[in-house]
Amino acid sequence: xxxxxxxxxxxxxxxxxxxxxxSFLYKDNPFFKIAxxxxxxxxxxxxxxxxxxxxxxxxxxxxxxxxxLLVIIPSVMGLLLLTxxxxxxxxLSRYGFTFMMGYGSxxxxxxxxxxxxxxxxxxxxxxxxxxxxxxxxxILSSLIVAAGTICxxxxxxxxxxxxxxxxxxxxxGIYFLMIYFxxxxxxxxxxxxxxxxxxxxxxxxxxxxxxFYATQAILAAMVIYFVIHWLVSGRKPASEEEAA
Amino acid sequence: xxxxxxKFFKIDRRWIFLLLAVTLFVPIVKPIGLPNKSISQATTRVxxxxxxxxxxxxxxLSLDYDPSTRPELHPMAMALVRHxxxxxxxxxxxxxxxxxxxxxxxxxxxxxxxxxxxxxxDYVILPYQPNILAVMTQMSSDMYGIYSKDRNGxxxxxMPVLKGVKSYKDMSLVVCVTGTAILDYWVAYVGDKYSVPxxxxxxxxxxxxxxxxxQTNQLKGLIGGMKGAAEYESLIKQPGKGTSGIDALNLAHxxxxxxxxxxxxxxxxxxxx
Amino acid sequence: MKLIxxxxxxxxxxxxxxxxxxxxxxxxxxxxDYIETMNKWENIVVAFAFLxxxxxxxxxxxxxxxxxxxxxxxxxxxxxxxxxxxVPSYTSHGKQMVDGMLTPLGWSYKYIYTALSGTMFAVLAFxxxxxxxRSFRIKSAQAFVLFVAAFILILGKVPLGxxxxxxxxxWTGQGVSAVIEWIMQVPAVAGKRGIMIGISIGAIxxxxxxxxxxxxxxxxxx
Numbered sequence: 001x002x003x004x005x006x007x008x009x010x011x012x013x014x015x016x017x018x019x020x021x022x023s024f025l026y027k028d029n030p031f032f033k034i035a036x037x038x039x040x041x042x043x044x045x046x047x048x049x050x051x052x053x054x055x056x057x058x059x060x061x062x063x064x065x066x067x068x069l070l071v072i073i074p075s076v077m078g079l080l081l082l083t084x085x086x087x088x089x090x091x092l093s094r095y096g097f098t099f100m101m102g103y104g105s106x107x108x109x110x111x112x113x114x115x116x117x118x119x120x121x122x123x124x125x126x127x128x129x130x131x132x133x134x135x136x137x138x139i140l141s142s143l144i145v146a147a148g149t150i151c152x153x154x155x156x157x158x159x160x161x162x163x164x165x166x167x168x169x170x171x172x173g174i175y176f177l178m179i180y181f182x183x184x185x186x187x188x189x190x191x192x193x194x195x196x197x198x199x200x201x202x203x204x205x206x207x208x209x210x211x212f213y214a215t216q217a218i219l220a221a222m223v224i225y226f227v228i229h230w231l232v233s234g235r236k237p238a239s240e241e242e243a244a
Numbered sequence: 245x246x247x248x249x250x251k252f253f254k255i256d257r258r259w260i261f262l263l264l265a266v267t268l269f270v271p272i273v274k275p276i277g278l279p280n281k282s283i284s285q286a287t288t289r290v291x292x293x294x295x296x297x298x299x300x301x302x303x304x305l306s307l308d309y310d311p312s313t314r315p316e317l318h319p320m321a322m323a324l325v326r327h328x329x330x331x332x333x334x335x336x337x338x339x340x341x342x343x344x345x346x347x348x349x350x351x352x353x354x355x356x357x358x359x360x361x362x363x364x365x366d367y368v369i370l371p372y373q374p375n376i377l378a379v380m381t382q383m384s385s386d387m388y389g390i391y392s393k394d395r396n397g398x399x400x401x402x403m404p405v406l407k408g409v410k411s412y413k414d415m416s417l418v419v420c421v422t423g424t425a426i427l428d429y430w431v432a433y434v435g436d437k438y439s440v441p442x443x444x445x446x447x448x449x450x451x452x453x454x455x456x457x458x459q460t461n462q463l464k465g466l467i468g469g470m471k472g473a474a475e476y477e478s479l480i481k482q483p484g485k486g487t488s489g490i491d492a493l494n495l496a497h498x499x500x501x502x503x504x505x506x507x508x509x510x511x512x513x514x515x516x517x
Numbered sequence: 518m519k520l521i522x523x524x525x526x527x528x529x530x531x532x533x534x535x536x537x538x539x540x541x542x543x544x545x546x547x548x549x550d551y552i553e554t555m556n557k558w559e560n561i562v563v564a565f566a567f568l569x570x571x572x573x574x575x576x577x578x579x580x581x582x583x584x585x586x587x588x589x590x591x592x593x594x595x596x597x598x599x600x601x602x603x604v605p606s607y608t609s610h611g612k613q614m615v616d617g618m619l620t621p622l623g624w625s626y627k628y629i630y631t632a633l634s635g636t637m638f639a640v641l642a643f644x645x646x647x648x649x650x651r652s653f654r655i656k657s658a659q660a661f662v663l664f665v666a667a668f669i670l671i672l673g674k675v676p677l678g679x680x681x682x683x684x685x686x687x688w689t690g691q692g693v694s695a696v697i698e699w700i701m702q703v704p705a706v707a708g709k710r711g712i713m714i715g716i717s718i719g720a721i722x723x724x725x726x727x728x729x730x731x732x733x734x735x736x737x738x739x
Binding site for chain 3: 006009010011013014015017018021022024025030033034035036037038039040041042043044045046047048049051052053054055056059060071073074075077078079081082084085090091093094095096097098099100101102103104105106107108109110111112113115116117120121123124141144145146147148149150151152153155156157173174175176177178179180181182183185186187188189190192193195196198199202
């Protein structure tokens with residue numbers, strides 16, 4: 001199946017940028033630096049264009065041009081944030097920041113209180129209200145959750161005066177934390193690999209005949225670059241870069 | 245002997261990089277053919293919560309992931325949309341991550357066509373908004389106060405897909421797919437406060453953190469990482485990138501375990517012998 | 518001067534904070550109207566916040582170029598990358614797809630932004646492997662517990678690992694998936710819930726401090 005020229009060009013560009021960024025794993029090089037700087041710019045550019053088309057035009061420009069002037073107040077507060085860059089009048093940015101902080105804090109208190117505090121305590125206790133319908137194993141599990149939660153809290157709140165029984169309890173808490181962190185680490189490994197899989201999968205797509213072997217060509221070019229660089233720069237062993 | 249071992253331990257890490265690259269790339273070229281078998285309870289709960297909705301119910305998807313977490317979350321979102329469309333649900337999409345807009349566009353162009361669903365009639369994609377708290381709070385009373393047009397500037401009032409939908413009261417379920425803490429916001433500011441059922445799809449990294457919410461039923465279900473995506477694909481019987489992804493991860497996972505064990509055995513050996 | 522530099526901003530944080538807090542619990546029309554206005558305003562204010570990052574990025578690279586600092590040539594690519602998103606957005610009127618075809622903006626997203634952003638994070642996979650090899654030390658009982666939990670999850674999440682588990686530990690009658698479910702639903706919940714409750718108390722205290730003007734570091738120095 002023949003692909004559109006723009007798609008083939010896109011494939012070459014994407015394969016190139018991907019390999020350039022990966023090339024850092026071997027050694028820092030100009031191609032990596034170019035791709036890295038492009039990333040900084042492109043990320044900002046994307047955020048900028050989305051903000052303009054999704055917020056500034058429909059939420060500020062259009063209402064104001066229709067005579068709804070109230071939106072000027074938050075726009076001015078938003079623009080005042082930028083006075084941060086001018087030391088003399090940087091205090092003006094406080095008008096924006098305090099508004100954001102006040103609003104955020106006002107919402108954070110009730111939500112934190114009910115979602116992460118009350119509901120969690122309730123969730124720890126509630127299973128015990130239906131003991132009759134539970135298997136011995138699920139009763140045990142519920143007990144472990146309750147005991148573990150308490151031990152972890154002890155670890156956090158009594159870490160100052162680690163003595164006697166308190167110390168023992170908080171030590172048990174550490175083990176629960178370790179299981180949680182272990183699970184988190186195991187999952188992190190999977191997550192990281194998944195992301196790498198995604199890029200490799202794309203590179204594999206671009207290595208096909210319909211893309212005129214973009215991946216292979218660019219990979220070969222990078223290898224040639226490194227070989228020439230190695231020959232020209234006096235054959236220093238590459239492992240010297242290791243420390244980085 | 246000891247020195248050889250120590251040298252082996254201090255091996256140039258680029259050899260490890262290369263080893264990983266090979267173990268992950270080879271199964272992509274030549275799949276091993278060991279797809280996911282087990283399905284976790286948390287994933288099944290998401291599936292059942294969508295499965296039980298009557299046709300025509302309004303499902304709100306908050307798709308908040310950008311290309312950096314695409315391999316994990318895109319297959320998940322795709323499976324969710326396929327499920328929703330196959331059940332003839334109406335789908336609304338919101339996002340609070342600027343980088344996700346392109347992925348959403350790509351997803352609906354593909355899956356919309358598969359199920360012959362029309363923009364504006366069967367689904368609506370709302371534009372990116374920068375402040376999630378503001379939008380969430382607003383949608384509890386009147387979503388049109390924040391959203392008046394879709395992402396292409398078409399006014400949304402009167403769209404068939406939004407018929408009778410004004411606030412959370414008119415939505416049957418919210419599913420948030422994200423690599424950020426946005427799911428926490430849905431739980432705290434929408435699920436708990438307005439008693440809206442909220443389910444989620446997250447990266448494997450954040451998956452263990454949602455255990456407490458699942459136990460209390462503050463979250464109605466959770467799809468976690470590439471494995472979760474593969475599980476959901478098997479539930480709807482439509483294998484996709486999640487299923488092939490798990491197949492490719494087989495060897496790499498074992499590689500990590502072998503490496504951790506090897507280095508610890510070397511150290512033990514060096515220390516005691 | 519102190520009034521407009523300090524006291525009025527502190528009054529703003531106090532008033533918006535308290536009113537927003539109250540509006541959570543009071544479902545009266547006045548409070549709904551208040552919060553709706555605040556929602557719209559907040560959404561607009563935040564839409565300017567990212568300009569802080571944008572301007573400082575541009576400043577630093579612009580200076581590098583004008584001063585011809587080391588590696589200034591690369592700084593040009595920051596602006597090229599920026600324009601590679603903004604120019605197509607202008608010509609495509611912000612639309613990424615028209616009639617199922619990619620617009621120039623959609624093309625830039627798919628082939629430039631996706632490749633760059635995806636790869637930046639994919640590189641981390643290599644580092645986690647080399648770290649696992651070099652620094653994952655099982656030196657104490659606590660580290661051993663962490664290792665066991667991690668081991669079971671890494672093994673049990675892939676089909677090949679499940680096969681190995683069944684082969685080696687099948688006699689226990691417990692599949693690795695069931696063990697993972699238990700870890701995630703019992704000890705990991707206890708660990709995370711302790712952290713969650715701890716953090717929520719901290720967050721509530723900090724929020725109260727902000728509202729009452731005790732915590733005002735975010736305002737910067739005078």
